[in-house]
Amino acid sequence: EKQGYDHYMLKEIHEQPDALASAIKPRLTSENAVVFEELDQSFFANIDRIEFVACGTSYHAALYGCQLLNARGIPAHVHRAGEFSSYPAAIDERTLVVAITQSGETADTIESIHRVNETDARSLAVTNVVGSSIERIADKTVYIHAGPEIGVAATKTFSSQVATLSLLAAYLTPTLGSKTASNSALLSSIAELPTAVDTVLSTADSEYVAQTLVNRPNRFFIGRGVGYPVALEGALKFKEITYEHAEGFAAGQLKHGPLALITPESAVLVVFTGDHDEKTVSNAHEVRSRGATVIGIGPDQADGPRRVCDEYIGVPSLTPELSGVLTNVQLQLIAYHCASALGRSIDRPRNLAKSVTVE
Ligand code: F6R
Numbered sequence: 001e002k003q004g005y006d007h008y009m010l011k012e013i014h015e016q017p018d019a020l021a022s023a024i025k026p027r028l029t030s031e032n033a034v035v036f037e038e039l040d041q042s043f044f045a046n047i048d049r050i051e052f053v054a055c056g057t058s059y060h061a062a063l064y065g066c067q068l069l070n071a072r073g074i075p076a077h078v079h080r081a082g083e084f085s086s087y088p089a090a091i092d093e094r095t096l097v098v099a100i101t102q103s104g105e106t107a108d109t110i111e112s113i114h115r116v117n118e119t120d121a122r123s124l125a126v127t128n129v130v131g132s133s134i135e136r137i138a139d140k141t142v143y144i145h146a147g148p149e150i151g152v153a154a155t156k157t158f159s160s161q162v163a164t165l166s167l168l169a170a171y172l173t174p175t176l177g178s179k180t181a182s183n184s185a186l187l188s189s190i191a192e193l194p195t196a197v198d199t200v201l202s203t204a205d206s207e208y209v210a211q212t213l214v215n216r217p218n219r220f221f222i223g224r225g226v227g228y229p230v231a232l233e234g235a236l237k238f239k240e241i242t243y244e245h246a247e248g249f250a251a252g253q254l255k256h257g258p259l260a261l262i263t264p265e266s267a268v269l270v271v272f273t274g275d276h277d278e279k280t281v282s283n284a285h286e287v288r289s290r291g292a293t294v295i296g297i298g299p300d301q302a303d304g305p306r307r308v309c310d311e312y313i314g315v316p317s318l319t320p321e322l323s324g325v326l327t328n329v330q331l332q333l334i335a336y337h338c339a340s341a342l343g344r345s346i347d348r349p350r351n352l353a354k355s356v357t358v359e
Pocket of ligand 1: 104236
């Protein structure tokens with residue numbers, strides 16, 4: 001069943017080009033128009049705000065999608081479902097609440113939609129599992145079509161969630177977005193995403209970098225823009241399967257406290273996107289001058305980022321808004337190779353379950 005891979009996680013990481021193609025192909029025409037068969041624009045009539053609810057990796061995908069909406073002038077926020085279910089945001093008939101959940105069974109996320117259903121707000125579920133519980137309670141459902149994910153650590157579903165949310169952001173721009181917003185770079189990069197991920201998977205950089213990460217007291221993952229949710233996701237994946245300490249931060253946040261944790265034993269993984277990289281370069285300088293080992297991951301063509309890093313892993317250059325999907329695949333591989341070097345139970349990490357059906 002693992003088709004020659006040692007673990008489901010590695011198999012699912014390698015399934016990403018196909019999973020992405022399944023999410024993208026039916027929704028993007030050859031003229032780069034976006035179609036959602038499950039939806040029609042009337043469902044979004046009079047919506048003036050989108051509130052995402054999600055947990056864990058799906059929360060990171062929501063943060064990513066939220067940035068794409070805001071960049072197009074569509075007001076959006078993200079909430080952890082475990083908070084929203086008890087302390088919901090103020091919502092009304094002009095609010096669309098979007099629940100992101102791979103399994104469609106996460107109790108906190110389901111409870112959040114129950115709370116939404118007590119109001120006049122509309123709800124949309126984005127899920128991987130046809131016939132899941134979320135589908136029964138949300139007003140509309142969109143599938144990410146990633147195929148079954150067996151490994152407890154979510155991998156291909158994150159990429160497919162981001163691809164689906166990118167398409168959704170482009171779909172909503174003409175009606176909810178600003179007049180000046182443009183989707184052309186985003187849409188042409190979405191079309192290139194499966195091939196670009198395939199290129200990332202054919203490199204062996206992550207194995208080498210993983211060796212420099214195993215014997216450390218801590219590791220920090222930083223990024224800005226879409227690199228921020230990717231940094232959070234990179235750290236989550238790392239701690240889940242290696243059982244080692246890792247923490248993700250917005251790059252600009254380090255100097256407001258976490259910098260105190262940096263020592264010459266620390267490793268800092270810096271996500272570059274090709275957008276505002278000069279600021280992230282100075283954040284990398286801040287940690288390097290305190291002796292930390294700096295590992296950069298970002299677009300191939302990046303002189304400034306390459307200069308500041310001890311090691312740099314290049315990924316194909318896409319529009320910065322989607323480059324985070326590629327750097328995230330490298331971070332998945334880095335976590336995997338570290339966990340493998342440490343002999344961890346990769347597909348079934350201790351204390352964790354694939355879907356969390358209690359609040
Ligand atoms: C991380 C992971 C969890 C899930 C979270 C939400 O690798 O798997 O953090 O992302 O429990 O699950 P879903 O998406 O099924 O609601």
